[in-house]
Amino acid sequence: MKNFFTILTFVAFAFSITACSSDGDSKKSGLTARINGVERTFNTIEVTEEDYGEYTDYIIDAVQSDDDTKSITISLGKGSLGTDSIYFIQYYDGTTFYQLSSPQITSNVTESSASKIKATFSGILNDGGSGNVNIANGVIDLKP
Numbered sequence: 001m002k003n004f005f006t007i008l009t010f011v012a013f014a015f016s017i018t019a020c021s022s023d024g025d026s027k028k029s030g031l032t033a034r035i036n037g038v039e040r041t042f043n044t045i046e047v048t049e050e051d052y053g054e055y056t057d058y059i060i061d062a063v064q065s066d067d068d069t070k071s072i073t074i075s076l077g078k079g080s081l082g083t084d085s086i087y088f089i090q091y092y093d094g095t096t097f098y099q100l101s102s103p104q105i106t107s108n109v110t111e112s113s114a115s116k117i118k119a120t121f122s123g124i125l126n127d128g129g130s131g132n133v134n135i136a137n138g139v140i141d142l143k144p
Helices: 002-020
Strands: 030-035 038-051 056-064 071-077 086-092 097-101 106-112 117-126 132-142
Touching: 030 056, 030 071, 038 132, 071 106, 071 117, 086 117, 086 132
Parallel strands: none
Antiparallel strands: 030 038, 030 132, 038 056, 056 071, 071 086, 086 097, 097 117, 106 117, 117 132
C-alpha cells in the first residue's frame, strides 16, 4: 500500500509539472497595427518568398480579423535586419489602396528567417492623391 501512495504521489507531481510547462508554439503571434487611431488585428496571414536570384524577399499578405474587406501587404528582405528591411507597405480599406515605400517607412526588423519574422513598423500611407492613412505601432510576430 505504501508503494501505491508513493507511485500516486509521483504521478500527480509529474502531471503538475507537465500541466504548468510553457509551450513555445502557444505563444500568440500575428500582425497588429493602429490604423488612423484604431487598433487592428490581422490574423489570416500568408507569407510567400520571392526569389530574385541575388536576394529573396518575404511578402506578407494579411486580412483584418473583424473585416475581411480590409488587408495589408508588407514586403521585406529575407535575412535582412534593421531599419531598412521593410521597403513597401500597402493597406486596402475595402475601397481604396494606400501605400508607402522606403525611405518614408519607419521600421525595425529584429528577426527575418525561415523560422521567425519579427518587426515593428509605422508610416503615413497615401492613395496617390490627397488621401492618407496613418499606421502606427505596427507589430509583426510570425512564423513564415
